[in-house]
Structure formats: C-alpha cells, structure tokens
Amino acid sequence: MKRRERTRQLxxxxxxxxxxxxxxxTGDDRAVILGLLVEAAAKLCSAExxxxxxxxxxxxxxxxxxxxxxxxxxxxxx
Numbered sequence: 685m686k687r688r689e690r691t692r693q694l695x696x697x698x699x700x701x702x703x704x705x706x707x708x709x710t711g712d713d714r715a716v717i718l719g720l721l722v723e724a725a726a727k728l729c730s731a732e733x734x735x736x737x738x739x740x741x742x743x744x745x746x747x748x749x750x751x752x753x754x755x756x757x758x759x760x761x762x
Contacts, residue, residue: 703747 685693701707701717710716727736 706717706720710720724736724740727733730736
C-alpha cells in the first residue's frame with residue numbers, strides 16, 4: 685500500500701472512531717479506545733467470529749443509514 689493510500693485509510697478509520705462517538709464516550713482516553721479494539725479483535729479470534737461479524741455489520745449499516753452511530757442513552761443496538 686502506498687503512503688498516500690495508507691494515510692487516507694488511517695484518516696477514514698479515525699473518522700469511524702469519531703462517528704461511533706468513542707472519543708467523547710471515553711473522554712478521549714486512548715488506552716480505553718485501544719482496549720475496546722483489542723477486545724473486538726479477541727472476539728474475532730473466537731469460535732463465534734461469524735456471529736460477531738454479522739451482528740457488528742448490521743449495527744454498522746444501521747448507524748450509517750441513520751446518520752447516528754452511538755447508541756442513545758439507555759438504548760443498545762441489537
């Protein structure tokens with residue numbers, strides 16, 4: 685991957701972190717954000733990988749379609 689493509693990818697991924705409201709929800713705590721991502725990676729290494737992918741894909745599509753990413757208070761996407 686070329687440098688310009690890699691830079692664009694990193695910017696887009698950072699945008700997803702912001703869209704999911706993880707910056708505000710974690711108080712911009714980078715260790716917490718990384719911990720969340722590490723936890724997601726661990727789940728993707730589990731026997732339930734396909735179930736997690738399907739669940740997260742549905743949630744992600746719903747968030748893109750609604751224009752909202754973070755769950756409103758007291759609401760969990762399923």
